[in-house]
Amino acid sequence: MTTVTAEIDVDTALRAAILRGDYAPRQRLIESDLCTEFGASRFAVRTALRTLAAEGLVEVQHNKGARIRAIPVAEAIEITQVRMAIEGLVAARAAERVSQPDKAELRGIVAEMRRAVRSAELLRYSDLNAALHAAIRGVAAHETAARILEQLRAQMVRHQFRLALLPGRPAVSLAQHDRIVAAICARDPVAAEQAMREHVASVLEALESVREPRPDDGARLKGAP
Numbered sequence: 001m002t003t004v005t006a007e008i009d010v011d012t013a014l015r016a017a018i019l020r021g022d023y024a025p026r027q028r029l030i031e032s033d034l035c036t037e038f039g040a041s042r043f044a045v046r047t048a049l050r051t052l053a054a055e056g057l058v059e060v061q062h063n064k065g066a067r068i069r070a071i072p073v074a075e076a077i078e079i080t081q082v083r084m085a086i087e088g089l090v091a092a093r094a095a096e097r098v099s100q101p102d103k104a105e106l107r108g109i110v111a112e113m114r115r116a117v118r119s120a121e122l123l124r125y126s127d128l129n130a131a132l133h134a135a136i137r138g139v140a141a142h143e144t145a146a147r148i149l150e151q152l153r154a155q156m157v158r159h160q161f162r163l164a165l166l167p168g169r170p171a172v173s174l175a176q177h178d179r180i181v182a183a184i185c186a187r188d189p190v191a192a193e194q195a196m197r198e199h200v201a202s203v204l205e206a207l208e209s210v211r212e213p214r215p216d217d218g219a220r221l222k223g224a225p
Contacts, residue, residue: 010040011048018057018068019157025070029058056155076159077207079152084200086145086152087133091180091196092189093140102139103185109135110174110181117170125174126164132177136184163206176202 014034017023034045049066052058059069071079098106109132116125130153137146153160163169176199183191 010034010038010044011051013038014048015052015055015057015154018052019154021158023068025068025158027068029066029068031065055151071155071159073159073207073210076156077204079156080200080204080207083149083152083156084197084204086149087200088193088197090137090140090142090145090149091184092193093142093145094136095184095187095189095192097141098139098184098187102135105135106132106139106181106184110178113174113177117174122164122170125170126160129164129173129177130160132181136180139184159207162210163203166206166210169206172202173199 023029029049031042031045031049034040034048035042038045040048049058049060053060053066053069056071057069058066060066094102109128113125113128113132116122116128133149133153137149140146176195179195180192180199183195
């Protein structure tokens with residue numbers, strides 16, 4: 001466990017631990033344990049928990065304390081629908097702003113993704129996927145979009161790992177990312193936005209394939225001809 005020395009870093013450290021998967025969904029977060037783990041005061045821990053609750057990573061229950069929030073697939077689908085519009089905008093803006101060093105970085109990440117697929121390093125591929133999207137956000141330099149996408153990504157992180165493990169998914173995703181980067185490097189904002197939206201649409205399809213049945217699905221099936 002990493003100990004932080006400045007109380008202002010507690011929310012950053014706890015957020016990073018959640019994104020690494022150090023805590024399980026619905027796991028209780030005991031304030032006294034967090035104080036010991038992060039070397040922080042109870043006030044700093046409570047402030048961090050409120051911050052992460054506002055970001056949708058933690059839920060604070062009355063008289064029960066805090067726990068890691070589990071994001072159901074249905075909500076992940078809604079988040080991804082929002083992502084589609086914003087990610088498309090970011091890709092288009094990146095195509096307008098991309099520099100030669102940016103092109104080298106983006107192509108380098110895709111090359112690493114290709115190697116990860118060939119060697120079946122699925123979790124590494126998932127990490128590189130996140131790195132590529134972060135790099136595109138960096139090229140776009142749209143602070144508001146980046147802030148929103150980072151928060152949405154944090155809520156989706158467990159589902160992203162899950163999708164990375166679906167048979168054949170990394171290879172499909174790799175080809176899509178290749179097209180996104182090619183369009184950005186060609187400085188074609190229309191093609192970049194379209195390629196990004198098609199990629200996120202395929203994420204939606206993958207999420208739908210693992211979606212839990214809705215409570216009324218059975219009733220609809222019973223009433224179907």
